[in-house]
Amino acid sequence: MINVGIIGGSGYTGVELLRLLLPRTDVSIRFVSSRAHAGTRVDEQFTSLRGHCDLEFSDPATINQAECDLVFFATPNGTAMHQAPALLEAGVKVVDLSADYRIKDIGTWERWYGLTHTSPAWVERAVYGLPEINREAIRSADLVANPGCYPTTVQLGFLPLLEAGLVDTKSLIADAKSGVSGAGRAASVPTLLAEASDNFKAYGVSGHRHLPEIEQGLTFMSDSPIDLTFTPHLLPIIRGIHATLYAPLKSGVSASEEELQALFESRFKSEPFVDVLPSGVYPETRSVKGSNTVRLSVLKPQGRNTVVVLAVEDNLVKGAAGQAVQNMNLMMGMEETEGLQGLPLLP
Numbered sequence: 001m002i003n004v005g006i007i008g009g010s011g012y013t014g015v016e017l018l019r020l021l022l023p024r025t026d027v028s029i030r031f032v033s034s035r036a037h038a039g040t041r042v043d044e045q046f047t048s049l050r051g052h053c054d055l056e057f058s059d060p061a062t063i064n065q066a067e068c069d070l071v072f073f074a075t076p077n078g079t080a081m082h083q084a085p086a087l088l089e090a091g092v093k094v095v096d097l098s099a100d101y102r103i104k105d106i107g108t109w110e111r112w113y114g115l116t117h118t119s120p121a122w123v124e125r126a127v128y129g130l131p132e133i134n135r136e137a138i139r140s141a142d143l144v145a146n147p148g149c150y151p152t153t154v155q156l157g158f159l160p161l162l163e164a165g166l167v168d169t170k171s172l173i174a175d176a177k178s179g180v181s182g183a184g185r186a187a188s189v190p191t192l193l194a195e196a197s198d199n200f201k202a203y204g205v206s207g208h209r210h211l212p213e214i215e216q217g218l219t220f221m222s223d224s225p226i227d228l229t230f231t232p233h234l235l236p237i238i239r240g241i242h243a244t245l246y247a248p249l250k251s252g253v254s255a256s257e258e259e260l261q262a263l264f265e266s267r268f269k270s271e272p273f274v275d276v277l278p279s280g281v282y283p284e285t286r287s288v289k290g291s292n293t294v295r296l297s298v299l300k301p302q303g304r305n306t307v308v309v310l311a312v313e314d315n316l317v318k319g320a321a322g323q324a325v326q327n328m329n330l331m332m333g334m335e336e337t338e339g340l341q342g343l344p345l346l347p
């Protein structure tokens with residue numbers, strides 16, 4: 001049995017962590033924090049948890065966090081960088097769902113996030129928590145920087161093509177769409193029902209914070225410099241990301257759709273949470289809703305030169321809390337898939 005805590009338990013990734021962790025008999029949740037709801041029962045805020053959770057929200061300032069083996073930070077960017085170091089120094093492992101420890105170059109992080117980083121030494125020690133590329137390092141990590149939601153789909157979609165050196169890394173395109181829960185639970189005009197439903201639009205086209213994270217990851221997979229055009233869109237759904245990725249084959253390289261299919265199947269055959277669909281079947285967001293799976297298709301339309309990858313995930317599961325639990329399992333020497341084998345919810 002391990003003891004865990006959740007800082008930021010009243011948000012969407014926090015309640016998703018609770019949904020995944022509460023049924024487990026090998027994990028005890030010692031605290032769930034919320035400053036706004038401190039002293040109230042968690043199941044008053046989230047009636048979905050009634051009968052499964054006797055905890056009250058605590059103010060993070062009053063909690064003895066060091067009694068935990070591992071603490072999740074499900075907090076806005078710029079929070080964990082202040083609070084995680086003391087825990088880490090007390091021997092507590094940390095999985096940070098925010099972007100505080102994802103980007104190795106501090107100047108790049110500070111430029112994109114508009115903050116001064118307060119614990120750069122821990123950025124250096126943090127392991128980027130994408131198990132499909134970093135599994136062994138995650139097992140022995142004290143601090144895991146859980147990837148962003150878009151970066152998970154986009155990196156996994158490009159991964160086999162970059163590792164095999166097949167595509168022109170200066171001409172990559174990620175055209176990606178997310179449901180509104182990706183913006184978190186705090187009230188904001190763009191995520192109001194009357195704004196987001198029955199509507200579809202791009203945002204952050206001139207520069208989204210996930211761009212440097214994705215480019216850093218793709219650079220790690222490839223021996224050539226990366227140039228990615230990344231355009232995010234807001235979908236009128238609650239959960240789900242759909243990314244359509246475009247990568248032209250390098251000049252002089254030929255690969256048939258059958259060869260690309262075989263490459264993807266072979267790269268992910270041992271991955272418990274990546275499903276390569278049969279040739280000709282396209283992924284849909286509802287096929288992964290509530291599950292920790294990324295589903296992918298690889299195509300070469302009309303036999304032309306551009307490889308197209310379609311990738312879907314649930315932004316709150318493989319894009320956030322599910323991947324965080326997968327990382328916890330690895331860090332704590334547990335079975336990687338423990339608690340993550342629930343089936344998607346459909347329709």
Ligand SMILES: NC(=O)c1ccc[n+]([C@@H]2O[C@H](COP(=O)([O-])OP(=O)(O)OC[C@H]3O[C@@H](n4cnc5c(N)ncnc54)[C@H](OP(=O)(O)O)[C@@H]3O)[C@@H](O)[C@H]2O)c1
Nearest residue numbers: 008009010011012013034035036074075098182184185320
């Ligand atoms: N939503 C997604 O799909 C998604 C996917 C991947 C990664 N992420 C990342 O995961 C993190 C959490 O996202 P979310 O969507 O769950 O956000 P959210 O719904 O806005 O929840 C944020 C939580 O953090 C707490 N909090 C805010 N400021 C705090 C502070 N200074 N100290 C301690 N607690 C604080 C809030 O509670 P109180 O204010 O009451 O304390 C709340 O419980 C973010 O960094 C986000 O970028 C989100």
